[in-house]
Amino acid sequence: MPIRGFIWLMVWGLLSGGVVGQAQDADLTLGEPVVRRIDVPADENIFGVVEAFWLPEAACQLNVGWERIIFDWAQHQPNGPDDWHTLNVDDRWLKAANDCDREVVAVIKHTPAWATDGTPGPGVPRGLDLPVDDPGNLWANFMRRAAEYYASRGVRRFIIWNEPDIELGTYGFEFEGDLEAYFQMVRVAYHAARQGNPAAVIHLAGTTYWHDVNAGRRLYMDRLLERIMADPDAAAHDYYFDVLTLHIYFRSETVYQIVHEHRALLDGYGLEDKHIWITETNASPNRDPLWPVVRPNWQITLEQQGAYLVQAAALALAAGADHIGVYKLFDWALPPGAESFGLIRADESRRPAFDSWRMVSERFNGVDQAVFAHTDRVAVVRLRQTIGQEAHEIYVAWARTADPAQIWIPATDDKAQILDQYGAMIVAHPVGGGYHLTLPGAVCNAIDRCPVGGLVTVLVQPLPNEPGGQLVEIAAGESIPIYLP
Numbered sequence: 001m002p003i004r005g006f007i008w009l010m011v012w013g014l015l016s017g018g019v020v021g022q023a024q025d026a027d028l029t030l031g032e033p034v035v036r037r038i039d040v041p042a043d044e045n046i047f048g049v050v051e052a053f054w055l056p057e058a059a060c061q062l063n064v065g066w067e068r069i070i071f072d073w074a075q076h077q078p079n080g081p082d083d084w085h086t087l088n089v090d091d092r093w094l095k096a097a098n099d100c101d102r103e104v105v106a107v108i109k110h111t112p113a114w115a116t117d118g119t120p121g122p123g124v125p126r127g128l129d130l131p132v133d134d135p136g137n138l139w140a141n142f143m144r145r146a147a148e149y150y151a152s153r154g155v156r157r158f159i160i161w162n163e164p165d166i167e168l169g170t171y172g173f174e175f176e177g178d179l180e181a182y183f184q185m186v187r188v189a190y191h192a193a194r195q196g197n198p199a200a201v202i203h204l205a206g207t208t209y210w211h212d213v214n215a216g217r218r219l220y221m222d223r224l225l226e227r228i229m230a231d232p233d234a235a236a237h238d239y240y241f242d243v244l245t246l247h248i249y250f251r252s253e254t255v256y257q258i259v260h261e262h263r264a265l266l267d268g269y270g271l272e273d274k275h276i277w278i279t280e281t282n283a284s285p286n287r288d289p290l291w292p293v294v295r296p297n298w299q300i301t302l303e304q305q306g307a308y309l310v311q312a313a314a315l316a317l318a319a320g321a322d323h324i325g326v327y328k329l330f331d332w333a334l335p336p337g338a339e340s341f342g343l344i345r346a347d348e349s350r351r352p353a354f355d356s357w358r359m360v361s362e363r364f365n366g367v368d369q370a371v372f373a374h375t376d377r378v379a380v381v382r383l384r385q386t387i388g389q390e391a392h393e394i395y396v397a398w399a400r401t402a403d404p405a406q407i408w409i410p411a412t413d414d415k416a417q418i419l420d421q422y423g424a425m426i427v428a429h430p431v432g433g434g435y436h437l438t439l440p441g442a443v444c445n446a447i448d449r450c451p452v453g454g455l456v457t458v459l460v461q462p463l464p465n466e467p468g469g470q471l472v473e474i475a476a477g478e479s480i481p482i483y484l485p
Contacts, residue, residue: 033373034260035485039275040322042368042387045101047313047361048325049343050280052102053093054332058344059100062354063361066103068159068279068325069093071150073142074112074120081115081141086149094153105203105279106150107159108143108189109174115139122168124177128184132191139185140192147196159203159245159279160189165211165220175205179220183227190240203243206279209258221262225269239271246321247280250298251451252311253379253400255281256319256372263320278316280327283308283452284341290349291331291340297447304443304452306356307398310421311453313360314381314396318372326357352422359423363394363458373484377405378439378473379453382484384463391463395471398453399439407482409459410434410469416461434469435459 040046045065052059052067059067075088089106097104115138116123125139132140147158164175164182175182186204193200204224212219221244228234228241244262248255259276266274285305286293300308309326316324331342340346343354369384383394393412399405411430418435419425428435437457444450472479 033371033483033485034318035369035371036263036318036320038317038322038368038370042366045361045365046323047357047365048102048105048279048323049357050325050328051332052329053090053096054330055344055348056093056096056100058350058354059096059102059329062329062343062358064102064325064357065361065365066105066323066325067097067329068105068107071106071108071146071158072110073108073115074110076146077112077115077142079112079114081138084145084149089150091153094150094155098154103157104155105157105159106146106155107162107206107279108146109162115142118176122174122176124175124181125185128181128188132188132195137188137192140188143189143192144196147193147200149196151197151199156197156199157201157203157243158189158193159205160186161205163208163247164205165207165209167211167215170211179223179227183224183231186224186228187231187240190237201243202241203245203277203279204241206245206247208247219261219265222265225265225271229269239274241274243275243277246276246278247327248278248312249281250283250300250308252283252308252315252453255312256315259316259319259321275323276321277323277325278312278321279323279325281309281312281316281324282327282341284339285351285353286339288340288345288351290347291336291345293337293339295339298451299445299448300452301443302352303455305351305353306421307454307456308452309353309356310360310396310456310458311379311398313364314370314383315372317364317367317370317383318381326353355422359419359421359458362423363419363460367394371484373482374400375473375480375482377401377403377475378407378482380407380471380482380484386463392460393463395459396456397437397439397459398456399441400453401450402441402444404441404454405439406436406474407439408434408436408472408474408479410471411461412464413462416459419458419460421456421458436474 048066049064050068072088077083111123113120127136130137162174166173168176190202283300285300287301330344331340331346334346366385366387367383372381381396385392411434440454442450442454471482
């Protein structure tokens with residue numbers, strides 16, 4: 001594999017000149033380094049992709065552990081409650097996922113016209129306030145049947161709707177009910193799904209975060225958790241959900257901020273055992289020469305897309321998420337000039353980010369601890385990985401500004417693996433007790449500043465028995481400590 005992102009190893013040297021760029025998110029409150037423990041089985045593949053079924057062979061090569069698929073209620077039951085049409089979720093898709101050790105995560109949405117007094121699709125289901133066992137509770141009937149039917153096909157995770165934080169009348173809204181209606185959707189889904197399959201797992205809908213922040217509102221998840229906690233029966237039923245879900249795009253360091261904020265929300269409500277999944281993340285590369293897209297901001301190159309995905313994965317783990325998925329695998333049926341997110345283009349050619357996400361899945365699984373630290377110019381995530389009897393520390397590092405940056409990592413052994421953001425690897429030996437790495441500068445502009453850090457370098461070495469030397473940034477001949485507890 002050619003090394004598309006240069007890895008520069010330097011014993012010492014002057015940094016190349018360049019325009020000083022503003023750190024990619026200088027206005028973020030990133031806080032002090034906090035060690036996060038990743039509470040998932042060591043053999044679980046925590047990295048996923050949206051809609052792998054379009055290209056199952058490529059998805060297997062991507063080596064992800066799960067995929068998200070839309071389970072459309074209106075297509076399952078287009079004309080009435082007695083309908084049950086499952087071509088919306090082809091059994092061949094489920095078999096292909098199972099054959100490649102990929103778990104299917106269902107996102108349930110789209111109310112049939114017959115089941116709502118509102119707008120077909122985003123409308124609130126009729127009978128939502130009725131008892132779960134009442135035939136008039138149409139949502140309960142569907143969730144019970146779906147959980148039972150798909151249990152034998154390996155599907156037990158259900159995301160309840162999509163982005164309810166986008167308000168009615170706003171572009172992209174998918175649920176016209178208020179927060180109380182969505183709370184009832186979750187409560188009913190929890191009870192009904194577990195009647196159909198006692199092992200069912202309920203995910204709250206993915207939310208956008210920014211619709212609330214830009215409108216000056218309390219976060220939707222904060223308000224929803226407050227409503228759940230106020231329900232007198234919630235504690236007896238594990239608060240009606242298992243996983244909080246997020247959608248995060250474009251600015252890599254906001255991944256840390258948003259996940260950290262939601263982890264604090266859960267912990268503040270006493271829900272420390274609830275998991276956080278990112279089921280959508282990406283930086284759409286509008287500057288792809290093979291698929292150019294004109295837009296006023298977020299000028300993203302192919303290299304930046306790859307860098308974003310590696311940075312997002314590392315930052316998400318450091319902030320408290322334990323599963324991360326890319327939107328999406330394949331730009332199916334996308335018209336020319338339309339915004340393109342796929343790891344694989346509409347013509348089935350692969351973007352470099354495909355290799356980035358494969359590297360993440362192959363290298364970042366088995367992580368049980370993560371911590372993030374930064375200076376004004378450098379970002380570093382340290383992952384602790386334990387697989388069987390082998391334990392490693394993985395440093396994921398990049399520059400935060402337009403200028404290249406240099407760091408020194410203390411060695412724990414007589415060699416280390418150093419990878420670029422696409423997985424190309426070399427074996428290096430320490431000089432003077434460690435490794436000097438030069439990190440290429442980020443791509444910045446006046447509108448977006450530096451939305452994505454520079455090309456990523458990854459260093460893997462054995463976990464030390466005792467704390468080693470100090471990780472430092474080297475700038476203007478001085479050593480600046482980077483504290484990683």
